[in-house]
Amino acid sequence: MERELTWVWEVSAWEFAFVTVILGGGAAWLTGRAMANTWQPGWLLACYLALLTGAVRFIHFALFSGTLISPWYYCVDLVVLLAFGFAGMRHTRAGQMARQYSFLFARAGPLGWTRRPG
Numbered sequence: 001m002e003r004e005l006t007w008v009w010e011v012s013a014w015e016f017a018f019v020t021v022i023l024g025g026g027a028a029w030l031t032g033r034a035m036a037n038t039w040q041p042g043w044l045l046a047c048y049l050a051l052l053t054g055a056v057r058f059i060h061f062a063l064f065s066g067t068l069i070s071p072w073y074y075c076v077d078l079v080v081l082l083a084f085g086f087a088g089m090r091h092t093r094a095g096q097m098a099r100q101y102s103f104l105f106a107r108a109g110p111l112g113w114t115r116r117p118g
Contacts, residue, residue, distance in 0.1 A: 010060070010066045010073060011060055011064050011066050015060070015064045019056060019059050019060055019064070020056055020060075020076075020077050020081075021080060023056070023059070024052065024053070024055075024056040024059075024077065024080065024084075025080060025081065025084040026084075027081075028049055028081040028082075028084035028085035029084045029085065029088035030088065031045065031049065031052065032045055032084070032085040032086060032088030032089035032090075032092070033088045033089065033091075033092045035048070035085075035089055036088070036090075036092035036093045036096065037092060037096075042086065042089065045086065045089055046082065046085075048085075049078065049081045049082055049085045050078065052081055052085075053074060053078045053081050056077050056081065057069075057070075057073065057074055060073070087111065090112075091110055091111055094107055094108075094109075094110070094111055094112055094113045095107070097113040098113050103116070
């Protein structure tokens with residue numbers, strides 16, 4: 001007897017996009033921005049985002065009847081929040097480097113900076 005593997009999502013795509021991407025991603029971006037403004041290290045941002053992921057999981061649980069303690073969905077949410085958080089941190093850090101050290105660095109795109117020639 002063969003079993004067919006089917007993926008069962010705990011919440012709909014709309015709920016995932018709203019809670020994890022919009023609410024959680026926005027909070028992660030702002031957390032990354034705050035960490036960059038205070039010149040904190042990236043590992044501390046990862047710790048804060050792990051806590052924020054717990055809050056996002058609670059929102060899924062409380063509002064949309066998702067699972068509260070699910071390692072798979074926790075990891076999925078954590079990866080999304082880490083991407084937003086580190087992008088926010090890098091975007092802010094690029095602006096800081098180009099503004100505060102303008103004699104050494106110039107902005108190179110939204111997430112980077114480059115050394116000025118000479």
